[in-house]
Amino acid sequence: MLHGIDVSAYQSSSYDTDGSSFVFIKATEGRSYVNPKLGAQTGRARDAGLVVGFYHFLWPGNVGAQAEYFVRHAPEQGGDILAVDWETTSEGTHASNADKDLFIRKVKDLRPRHQVMLYTNRDYWLNVDTTSYAGDGLWIADYVSAGKPRIQAKWRFHQYTSEPHDKNVADFADTAALRAWAQDG
Numbered sequence: 001m002l003h004g005i006d007v008s009a010y011q012s013s014s015y016d017t018d019g020s021s022f023v024f025i026k027a028t029e030g031r032s033y034v035n036p037k038l039g040a041q042t043g044r045a046r047d048a049g050l051v052v053g054f055y056h057f058l059w060p061g062n063v064g065a066q067a068e069y070f071v072r073h074a075p076e077q078g079g080d081i082l083a084v085d086w087e088t089t090s091e092g093t094h095a096s097n098a099d100k101d102l103f104i105r106k107v108k109d110l111r112p113r114h115q116v117m118l119y120t121n122r123d124y125w126l127n128v129d130t131t132s133y134a135g136d137g138l139w140i141a142d143y144v145s146a147g148k149p150r151i152q153a154k155w156r157f158h159q160y161t162s163e164p165h166d167k168n169v170a171d172f173a174d175t176a177a178l179r180a181w182a183q184d185g
Contacts, residue, residue: 001147001169002178004050004157011165013040017048021175024083024119024139024157024168027074029057031065034073042075051178053081055119058095058103067106076114079182082107083139086120097130104135114185117156125151136185139168147171156181 004022007015017023023045026035035041045052056070074082084107086100095103100118108116118134122142137156142149146160146169159168172178 002172002175004168004170006053006055006159006166006168007037007041009035009037011037011041013037013044015041015044015165017044017050020048020050021178022051022053022081022168022170024053024055024081026085027054027056028066028070030059031062031069033057038073038075046077051079051081051175051182052077053083055083055085056103056107057085057087057089058100059089060093060095060099063095063099063102064106067103067110071107071110076111078113079179080114081182082111082114082116083119084117084135086118087124094124094128097128097133100129101131101133104133108135112185115182116185119157119159122150125153 002021004020006024008026025041028034054074084103088094104116115136117137117139119139139157140149140155141159143161149158157168157170159166161167
C-alpha cells in the first residue's frame with residue numbers, strides 16, 4: 001500500500017510530504033469557491049515529486065457548470081487525478097446520484113486524458129449511492145484500519161483517518177504503478 005494525504009485550505013501550504021506517494025488537494029466547491037492555497041499546495045506536492053490529484057466538492061444542481069468551473073481552476077498536468085467529493089453539504093443536502101454520475105462524465109469529457117474518480121464515505125456508498133458509478137476509480141472514506149474499508153467494491157484509495165489530518169492509502173504495488181495508472185487516463 002502507498003501512503004498519501006489530502007489537503008484543503010484548512011491545512012498549511014507547507015504540509016509534510018515525508019512518506020507520501022500522493023496528495024489530493026481541494027481545488028473547488030460549487031460554482032464560486034476556489035481553495036486560496038491551491039497554487040502553493042500544488043507547488044509543494046510537485047516539488048516533492050508526488051502524484052497529484054485535485055477534487056471538487058459537489059453541490060446539488062448546475063452540475064455542468066460545476067464541472068466546467070472545476071476544470072477551469074484545477075491545474076492541468078499529465079498524470080494528475082481528478083475526483084468529485086460527494087457527501088453532505090453544509091446545508092444538509094447532497095447532489096443526487098444522477099448529478100454525481102453526470103459530473104464525473106462531464107469532467108471526463110472535458111479532461112479525457114485524466115483519471116476521474118469518486119470520493120465518498122462508506123455510508124453514502126452503501127446507503128445513498130444507487131448506481132455504483134465511480135468513473136475510473138473509487139476513493140472511499142471509512143475510518144478503520146488502513147487498506148481495509150468495509151465495502152465489497154473495488155477501490156483505488158482509502159481514507160482511513162482524519163487525525164491529525166486526512167490520511168489515505170492507495171492500492172498500488174508501488175509509486176511507479178500509481179503513476180502509470182494516473183497517466184493512463
